[in-house]
Amino acid sequence: MIQTLNDLLDDTAARKGRKTALVFPGGAMTFSDLRAGVLRAASGFGARGIGKGDRVAVLLRNSPEFIIAYFGLSRLGAAAVPINFMVQKADELAYMLADCSAKGAVTQEEFLRGLLEARKKLPGLKSVWACDTEDPSQGVEDFHKFLAGAPAGAPPDASVSGDDVAAILYTSGTTGSSKGVMLTHSNFVSNCEASIAALHPAESDVCLTLLPLFHTFSWTSCALVSLRMGLKNILVPSITPPAPWLKQMGRHRVTIFVAVPQIYAVLAKVATGFKRLILRYWFFRGVRLAVSGAAPLSRGVFGSFREVLGVRILEGYGLTETSPIVTVNPPGNRRWGSVGLPIKDVRLKIVMDDGSQAAAGEEGEVCVKGPNVMKGYLNRFEDTKAAFTADGWLKTGDIGVLDEDGYLHLHDRKKDMIIVKGLKVFSAQVEAALLEHPGIEEAAVIGVPDETGNETIKAFVVPRKDAAVDKAELLRHCRSKLDPYKRPRDIEIVESLPKNALQKVLKRVLRQQELDKRK
Numbered sequence: 001m002i003q004t005l006n007d008l009l010d011d012t013a014a015r016k017g018r019k020t021a022l023v024f025p026g027g028a029m030t031f032s033d034l035r036a037g038v039l040r041a042a043s044g045f046g047a048r049g050i051g052k053g054d055r056v057a058v059l060l061r062n063s064p065e066f067i068i069a070y071f072g073l074s075r076l077g078a079a080a081v082p083i084n085f086m087v088q089k090a091d092e093l094a095y096m097l098a099d100c101s102a103k104g105a106v107t108q109e110e111f112l113r114g115l116l117e118a119r120k121k122l123p124g125l126k127s128v129w130a131c132d133t134e135d136p137s138q139g140v141e142d143f144h145k146f147l148a149g150a151p152a153g154a155p156p157d158a159s160v161s162g163d164d165v166a167a168i169l170y171t172s173g174t175t176g177s178s179k180g181v182m183l184t185h186s187n188f189v190s191n192c193e194a195s196i197a198a199l200h201p202a203e204s205d206v207c208l209t210l211l212p213l214f215h216t217f218s219w220t221s222c223a224l225v226s227l228r229m230g231l232k233n234i235l236v237p238s239i240t241p242p243a244p245w246l247k248q249m250g251r252h253r254v255t256i257f258v259a260v261p262q263i264y265a266v267l268a269k270v271a272t273g274f275k276r277l278i279l280r281y282w283f284f285r286g287v288r289l290a291v292s293g294a295a296p297l298s299r300g301v302f303g304s305f306r307e308v309l310g311v312r313i314l315e316g317y318g319l320t321e322t323s324p325i326v327t328v329n330p331p332g333n334r335r336w337g338s339v340g341l342p343i344k345d346v347r348l349k350i351v352m353d354d355g356s357q358a359a360a361g362e363e364g365e366v367c368v369k370g371p372n373v374m375k376g377y378l379n380r381f382e383d384t385k386a387a388f389t390a391d392g393w394l395k396t397g398d399i400g401v402l403d404e405d406g407y408l409h410l411h412d413r414k415k416d417m418i419i420v421k422g423l424k425v426f427s428a429q430v431e432a433a434l435l436e437h438p439g440i441e442e443a444a445v446i447g448v449p450d451e452t453g454n455e456t457i458k459a460f461v462v463p464r465k466d467a468a469v470d471k472a473e474l475l476r477h478c479r480s481k482l483d484p485y486k487r488p489r490d491i492e493i494v495e496s497l498p499k500n501a502l503q504k505v506l507k508r509v510l511r512q513q514e515l516d517k518r519k
Helices: 005-016 031-047 064-075 090-099 109-119 143-148 185-199 216-229 243-252 261-270 273-283 299-309 381-386 427-435 471-481 507-518
Strands: 020-024 027-030 055-058 079-082 104-107 127-130 140-142 165-170 180-184 206-209 232-235 256-259 289-292 313-318 325-328 347-351 364-369 394-402 408-413 417-420 423-426 440-449 455-463 490-493
Touching (some): 005 031, 020 031, 020 064, 027 031, 031 143, 064 079, 090 109, 109 127, 140 143, 185 216, 206 216, 206 243, 216 325, 232 243, 243 273, 261 273, 299 313, 408 427, 417 440, 423 427, 427 440, 427 471, 471 490
Parallel strands (some): 055 079, 055 104, 079 165, 256 289, 289 313
Antiparallel strands (some): 347 364, 364 394, 417 423
C-alpha cells in the first residue's frame, strides 16, 4: 500500500524502471535513474547530519535536481521547503528560512546571491549546494559532486510514516508575514491518488510541467501524478520564452497540459493565421487533457481556447492548505461556471455567516474536510486553530455555493468581497463586467475604505495592445453592466498588474499602494 512519497517512487521504479521519467534541457532520466539519484541524495544529506524532522530549502527552477532533492529529503523523514524563486528580497527569504530552521539549501547560480545575503542572518543554515556552480570560499558546494561523493549503500532507515511532514510551503500571505503550511506524506499521496481517479490519465500519456514546482498545484498535478502513473514528464525551467517548451510539446507529443488562465489566454490570443495551424496541428496535436487552476477561468478564455486549439479546458479548485486539489470538473461531464465536483474522499460544505450549514444554492464560505487537508501552520498554533471550524473543517476564505448536483461555484475570495453601505459586492463580478469591454486585457478590483469605514470600489485595468480607452468611457461601460452600488467610483489605467509566479493578481499589493497614497 502506498502511504508515503518513498513508497510511491519505489513502486513506480519497480514497475517502470527502464521507462523515461524526466526529460529536461540537455538530457533525460529513467525511473531507475531517478530513484538511484534520490538514494544518493538521501545518503549524502544523512551524512551531513540531516535527519527526521529537519528542513532543507529547495530554491530551484523546474529540474531533475528539484525532484531528487525533494525525494531525497523525504527518504530521511526530513521536510523539503520549496521556495518561490520570485522572492527577490533577502529579508523575506531569510524570514522563511529562519522560521523553518532550515539546516541547508539546494539552489542554482541564478538565485545564489540572494541566498548568500540571507544566509548572513542564519547561523543555522550550515550547507548550501548549487546545481551549476561552486564557491568554496563562500561554502557553496557543487550539488552533482555532492551526489557523486555520497556514501554508498542505502540511506539510514528513518521509519517514515504517512503522518510525517513531507514539505513546508510558504503562502504568499494577505497581511503580515507568510505562513508555513505543513503538508504530510499522506496529504500528498491521497491528493495524487484522488486526482488520478478524477482525471483518468492513461499510462501512455505525456505530461508537460510548465508551472513552477515550488507551487503545490504543479508539484501534485504534474510531478506526483506523473511519478505515480509512470508517465514521461517534460520539465520546463521557464515559461518564457515559449518557443523551447512548445517545441518539446510537439517533439514528445504531450497529451496532458496544466496551466493557469493567463497562459491559456495568451495562447488563444496569438493563435491566428499560420500560428494557429502550427499550434493546433503540431504543438498541441496530442493534447487531450488541459487543466486550469490557481485563478478563475473566464468564459471568454475557455471559449477562445477551445475554438482555436480544439481542446476543452477542465477547471479545478484548490489551495496550498489542501495539497492542493479540492474539486475538478469531470472529463465528459463539465459544468460551465463551476470548478467541478469534490475529488475522492474530500467533502465540502458551505457555511453561512451565523455558522450554520447552507442549503443547495445558498451562498457562504467554502469549508473542506479530507485526507488532503494540511497538518497546520508551522509555529502558529493560534493561526492553525483559527483556520478550522469548531468541528474540524478547514475554512478556505472563499465564497461560493454548491448546486443541487454537488458542483461548486465560486463567487469570490472572502477578503476580496467589498462592503458598500452594508451591501456585498463581489470583486470578481465587477472584473467580469470590465473584461467585457473590447479594449480591456486585464482587470483587478479592490475595496478602498474611507474615513467612515465604508468601502468604495476602485478598478485597475490593463488595456489591450493598441486599444484606446479612457476612464470616462470605462465608467460609462460599467453603468451599462452593473447596478449602481456595484460600479467602480475610480478606474486607474495601468501598464501591468502585480502578480505572483502563477500569474495570480496580488490584490494586497494594490491595497497597500492605495493606503500608502493616503499617508
